[in-house]
Amino acid sequence: MSGHAVAIGMAVLALVAVPYATAEIYYVNIASQILLYAVFALGLSVLVGYAGLVSLGHAGLFGVASYAVAYLLAAGHGHAVAIVAGLAIALIVTAGFAALSLRATGISFIMITLALGEILWGLAYRWISVTNGDNGINVATRPAPFGISLASARGFYGATLIVFLIAVAAVAIFVRSPFGAALRGTRDQPRRMTALGYHVWMIRFWAFMFSGFLTSVAGILFVYYNQFISPQAVALAASAEALLMVISGGAGTLLGPIVGAALVVIIKNVASAYVERWNFLLGAIFVAIVVFMPEGLVPGVVRLARTAWRTVRRSKLATPSPLAGPKP
Amino acid sequence: MTALAVTGLSKSFGGLQVTANVNLAVEPGERRLIIGPNGAGKTTLFNLITGEIAPDGGSVVLFGRDITRLASRNRAHLGLARTYQIITLFARDTILRNVTLALLGLSPLRWNPVIALHRQQHLVAAGRAALERVGLAHIADRPLAETSYGEKRRVEIAMALAQNPKVLLLDEPFAGLSIDERSDVRKLLVAIPRDVTIVMIEHDMDTALDLADRITLMHFGEVIVEGTRAEVVADPRTREVYLGE
Secondary structure: OOHHHHHHHHHHHHHHHHHHHOOOHHHHHHHHHHHHHHHHHHHHHHHHHHHOOOOOOHHHHHHHHHHHHHHHHHOOOOHHHHHHHHHHHHHHHHHHHHHHHOOOOHHHHHHHHHHHHHHHHHHHHHOHHHHOHHHOEEOOOOOOHHHOOOOOHHHHHHHHHHHHHHHHHHHHHHHHOHHHHHHHHHHHOHHHHHHOOOOHHHHHHHHHHHHHHHHHHHHHHHHHHHOEEOHHHHOHHHHHHHHHHHHHHOOOOOOHHHHHHHHHHHHHHHHHHHOOOHHHHHHHHHHHHHHHOOOOHHHHHHHHHHHHHHHHHHHHHHOOOHHHOOOO | OOOEEEEEEEEEEOOEEEEEEEEEEEOOOOEEEEEOOOOOOHHHHHHHHHOOOOOOEEEEEEOOEEOOOOOHHHHHHOOEEEOOOOOOOOOOOEHHHHHHHHHHOOOHHHHOOOOOHHHOHHHHHHHHHHHHHOOOHHHOOOEHHHOOHHHHHHHHHHHHHHOOOOEEEEEOOOOOOOHHHHHHHHHHHHOOOOOOEEEEEOOOHHHHHHHOOEEEEEEOOEEEEEEEHHHHHHOHHHHHHHHOO
């Protein structure tokens, strides 16, 4: 077995062990939050990192899935119907998002996604007959797939972990695939890609759909985790937060968005218990990341480790150790 | 049948006519050289032929098929390939991955989001073969960013050749190359079999002239002179365009 496979195995084992390692439900819940936001960040990273398209409206898609599930449950439908229909609705909205925003790239793309996200936020806030406005919608119960109840923190963590692992595997496979390579090609040289015979718009569209799908899955985990949804989850701040997860961790890497999600969730929940101005702390950390590791934490740490390793090796070669020195 | 027939092609950017009623008929297997001073509209002509910009009038016919209104990406599938004057490569990837992307562009596999690209042996082998043709196989796994300008030029050509084009458009393949690199690229172009029709833009007359069967001289978006090497060189209008007499 390669070192790579061992590392992955250990990471999965560590994640499985989380609920057994702590007696505190609080920490299990934090871990669930990290994983569900990691799925969100992975979804956004497909667009930001691999397609080179920065979206500031993804919380809208996240929210559509959350609201759809909450609404259908409140209307008396079962969990299976609510989840499948919620995903379908979110994907239809994603297709609309993609069709409108992919008319542009760069800053214009960001502004269109921002505007679309704001429209969805406005709907969540004002379409009271569906969304219950500022009061939000309560979700009475969590589902019990195959008879296993997810009502407990540990049960929910287990389900979230499974979804998370599938999402990571899906993105890992996607990135190595011909389509993934084509997507990165459209990010770096769209003009050349067209000349080579690629349908650049369609490649971006399907990447957007994949991104929207992962985002919707995260939105459904979110609404079941909180058993409540309100317009706050759809707001611009939520989109920006997800984008910060992706960028701080490292867009266009598999591990980056996961690390970014962990960073943001931990600072939000843990640091806020000790530091009153935790938003300030979060901001300061992001500034530090952007200054010292503009490519993000994961690629940045890899780069620093390589530099350090080279420096150590060079200094070993340059200065012979005292033991090997000439004897007096 | 004519390989590439351009008829009455016109394009204006605002008030500036960059392509004025251009006619071009390139026979299968022909080597056509397009020359002309800077701003003559040579690259714009290429962009019109490949469909990167839409013409205001006229038509482009590839082996009897009118492609004037065809999307640019579909022209590649009909056997039209090009290189760029300004290097347009994937700097973050290896040389081999650059060529693999060119091969993938014409393969239905390009939509596949599940299989691992590096395990597609036929694509990888074909990519290495294309690099063999341009003499870069030994550095196939080197990141593109770590290669020299001359090597990048050859990667451009390898990518176009990998697509097995029927008509190959070369936009200044010798630009910015040293004398040694020029002779390498020249050998490479001479070795391209005659089932590929080549249209080449080039400033370097010394290197390019004897590659060409026929030469087209453009100036201010118009075709001024067209003919064999001797005819164009002897034509007084060539002198006028180049020396301003």
